[in-house]
Each structure stands twice: as C-alpha cells, then as structure tokens.
Amino acid sequence: MTDTSTAPAALAKGDTTPTAEPPDKRRLPGVPDLLLALAAVVLLVFLFRTDGFFTRTSLVALLSTSAITGIIAIGMTVIALSGNVLSFALGVTASVTTLVCLATLRHGPVVAIVLSLLVGAAIFAVQGLLVGAFGTNPVIIAVGSLAAISGAAIEITGGASVQPSGDGTDWLNGKAFGIPVVFVIFFLLAVVGQAVLSGTTFGRRLMLVGSNRSAAEAAGQPVSRVILLTYMAGGACAAITGVLLAARYGATGFSQSQGGGVQYDYDAIAAVLVGGTSLRGGRGAIWRTVLGVILVEALSNALLLHGFSTQTRQLTNGVIVAVALVLSDLRSRSGVRR
Numbered sequence: 001m002t003d004t005s006t007a008p009a010a011l012a013k014g015d016t017t018p019t020a021e022p023p024d025k026r027r028l029p030g031v032p033d034l035l036l037a038l039a040a041v042v043l044l045v046f047l048f049r050t051d052g053f054f055t056r057t058s059l060v061a062l063l064s065t066s067a068i069t070g071i072i073a074i075g076m077t078v079i080a081l082s083g084n085v086l087s088f089a090l091g092v093t094a095s096v097t098t099l100v101c102l103a104t105l106r107h108g109p110v111v112a113i114v115l116s117l118l119v120g121a122a123i124f125a126v127q128g129l130l131v132g133a134f135g136t137n138p139v140i141i142a143v144g145s146l147a148a149i150s151g152a153a154i155e156i157t158g159g160a161s162v163q164p165s166g167d168g169t170d171w172l173n174g175k176a177f178g179i180p181v182v183f184v185i186f187f188l189l190a191v192v193g194q195a196v197l198s199g200t201t202f203g204r205r206l207m208l209v210g211s212n213r214s215a216a217e218a219a220g221q222p223v224s225r226v227i228l229l230t231y232m233a234g235g236a237c238a239a240i241t242g243v244l245l246a247a248r249y250g251a252t253g254f255s256q257s258q259g260g261g262v263q264y265d266y267d268a269i270a271a272v273l274v275g276g277t278s279l280r281g282g283r284g285a286i287w288r289t290v291l292g293v294i295l296v297e298a299l300s301n302a303l304l305l306h307g308f309s310t311q312t313r314q315l316t317n318g319v320i321v322a323v324a325l326v327l328s329d330l331r332s333r334s335g336v337r338r
Contacts, residue, residue, distance in 0.1 A: 043299055050302045060180060062294075062301050067186035068241055070293040073268035073275075074186075074193050075237030077289045081197070082230045083210035083281025084131055084138035086269055089145035090238045091261030093123050096153045097242025098249065101169070102162045105246075109168030113243050120239025121232045123149065128231025132224040146262075164246070172247035182244050187290075189237070194286040206230060210281025263314070270317045271296045273324030296320065 047053050072090045079087050097116040104112040127145055130136040174181050197203035205226050209216045216223050241264070275292030277284025296317070303313050 040295065043295060047298060047302055050305050052305050053298075053302055058301065058305070060175075060178075062297055063183040064180045065301070066293050066297045067180065067182035068244060069264060069267040069271060069297060070186045070290060071189060071237050071241045071244070072264050073271045073289050073293050074189055074286055075234035076265075076268045076272050077275075077277050077284060077286055078193065078197075078206070078230050079234045080272060080277050080279060081210045081281055081284055082206055082227055083213055084227065084230075085142070085279055086272065087124075087127075087138075087145075087231075087234060088142040088262075088265055089123075089127070089149055090234060090241075090268065091264035092146055092149045092153075093120055093235060093238035093261070094241040094245060094264060095261035096120075096123070096149055097239040098245040099153060099157065099162045099242075101243050101246035102164045102249070105164050105168065112169075112246075116243050116246075117236055117239045120235040120237075120242065122235070124231040124235025124238070125228060127235075128228040131231070132227030150261075169243065169247035172244055185240070185244070189240070190286050190290050193233075197286060202226070202229070207282050210283075212282070266314070266317055266321070267296060267300075268293075270320045270324065273321060273328060276328075279325075279328060 052058055072094060075090050076086055079085075097120045100119050101112045101116045104115050123145070127141050130141055131138045172181055172185075176184050197206065205216070205221055208219075208221060209223050209226050213223060216226075271292035272284075272289050273279075273292070274295055275284065275288035275290070277289060299316065299320075300313050303316060
C-alpha cells in the first residue's frame with residue numbers, strides 16, 4: 001500500500017480531481033527513515049529477549065490494548081492529515097462518551113451506542129466548525145476543548161463514578177476466532193478509513209486541504225466542509241473507544257477523574273508520529289498509524305513484562321514522541337516523501 005498524496009498545482013489550474021504523485025518521483029529513504037528502521041530492528045531484538053512476550057496471553061493482551069489506543073489514533077491521524085496538527089481532546093471525549101454509554105444503557109445497547117456516537121461527533125463538530133469556517137488556531141481549540149470537556153464532565157457528575165444502567169455490551173469483551181472483538185473493530189475501522197483516504201473524492205480532498213489549504217480554496221474545494229467532516233470522524237472514533245471502555249468498565253463503573261483520557265492521547269500521538277504522519281498535513285496513511293500503534297504498544301507491554309513502572313512507560317512514550325517529532329521535522333526539511 002502507498003500513502004495518499006495530492007498535486008495541488010493540478011487543482012489550481014482547474015482540475016477538480018486530485019491526483020497522486022507519480023511513483024517515479026519518490027525519493028530514496030533518507031536519514032530519518034533509516035533511523036526509524038534501525039529503531040524498529042532494536043525493538044524487535046528487545047521483544048525477542050523479553051520472556052513471556054510471545055505467549056498467547058501476552059499477544060492477546062497486546063491486541064486488546066492496541067485496539068483502544070489505535071481507534072483514537074485513527075481519529076487523530078485524519079485530523080492531522082487535514083493540516084490541523086494533532087487533537088488533544090480525543091481521549092477526554094472518549095472518557096465522556098464512556099459516561100454517556102453507561103448512563104444510557106437502560107434504554108438498550110443500541111440507543112446507548114448511537115447516543116455516544118452522536119455526542120462524540122457533536123463535540124468535534126463544534127471544533128471543526130471553529131477551525132474550518134472561522135479559521136481559529138487548531139492548537140488553541142484542542143487545548144481549550146480538553147479543559148472545557150473535562151471540566152464539564154466532572155461538574156455534571158461531581159467526579160462520582162457512573163454505574164452501568166443496563167447491559168448488552170458484554171460481547172465487546174469477547175473474542176472472535178480467538179481474536180479480541182475490540183481488535184477486530186479496530187482493524188475494520190482502519191481498513192475502511194484507509195479505503196476512504198485512498199479511493200474516494202473526500203479522501204483526496206482531505207489530503208489536498210492538508211497539503212495546501214490555499215490551493216484547495218483557490219480550486220474551489222469545500223475546505224470548511226472537509227475540515228468539519230474530518231473532525232466529526234475523529235469525534236466518532238473517540239466515541240467508539242468510549243463504548244469499548246464502557247464495556248470494559250461495565251462491572252465496576254467509571255468516573256471522569258478516574259480516566260481523564262489524557263494518557264490515550266499521549267499513546268495515540270506517539271503511534272501517529274512513529275507511523276510517519278506529517279504534522280504539517282497532507283502526508284501519511286492510516287495503515288502506517290496501525291503499524292505505529294502496534295510498535296508503541298509492543299514496547300509498552302515489553303517494559304511491563306520487564307517490571308518497569310507505569311511512570312517509566314509514560315516517560316518512554318514521551319521520549320518516543322520527542323524523537324519522532326525531530327525525525328518528522330528532518331524528513332520535512334529534506335523533502336523526503338513517505
């Protein structure tokens with residue numbers, strides 16, 4: 001599979017169908033790519049030297065944790081591809097929709113899931129409208145949304161744990177042919193998302209907006225609508241994660257202060273950056289993010305098996321994000337296309 005990329009110049013001349021860059025113009029791997037490849041090799045060696053990592057129990061746990069981080073990372077990827085950096089409000093939105101799902105289960109699982117999706121999409125529709133239609137700085141919107149959403153949720157619930165008001169989501173904790181259902185959902189979302197990016201007009205418009213918003217506007221592309229729909233897709237991904245968390249915490253309840261969702265954002269950011277999605281927009285792919293998720297979560301699980309604390313694993317993720325940012329910047333400066 002290849003990344004989806006566009007040719008803004010062609011659109012500026014009046015061609016309304018974005019086109020992919022010819023494969024013969026792709027450049028040879030540069031230093032950032034070689035460093036990432038070296039890091040992957042070192043990680044594999046580390047994993048093979050980790051006792052118990054390749055057991056069935058460990059691998060099933062890896063798939064489950066990868067799914068939660070991965071679905072948020074998919075939403076973060078599409079927002080980043082639109083040229084709006086990374087959203088810091090996906091994790092907290094996942095936590096809020098977890099509360100919504102648990103509180104509305106008494107009306108049945110279908111109603112609870114639909115309401116959760118609507119809440120997640122609506123939260124990000126507001127952000128997408130501000131960024132796309134009014135040109136508000138996406139970083140300010142992301143940080144402000146994180147504080148506002150978290151504060152509102154704690155204020156409404158009083159920080160108390162929300163107990164499930166019904167059942168019907170237990171099947172999400174099960175397995176399909178030995179594979180966790182949550183991972184199956186993650187995989188299907190990744191396939192659909194990549195298909196949309198690579199094979200639809202919306203996907204090509206999204207990549208163009210991320211590559212060169214001015215060129216997209218000059219070509220008459222519906223930039224505001226593309227950004228709005230992109231943010232709503234991100235919010236829907238956060239809501240799906242919230243439903244999965246509701247199924248996980250269904251027996252004990254869940255509180256906003258217990259799971260503010262920030263750690264999910266950190267893990268997803270690390271995965272997106274390791275996968276090679278550009279923070280400047282217009283370059284990247286969901287399938288790359290999937291690989292990034294698996295690498296990041298594999299390292300986290302290996303550190304856990306070695307007895308390292310949660311704080312150490314969080315520190316490791318921070319280092320990964322910092323290094324990935326530097327490599328991303330080097331790649332952009334050297335003009336290397338992924």
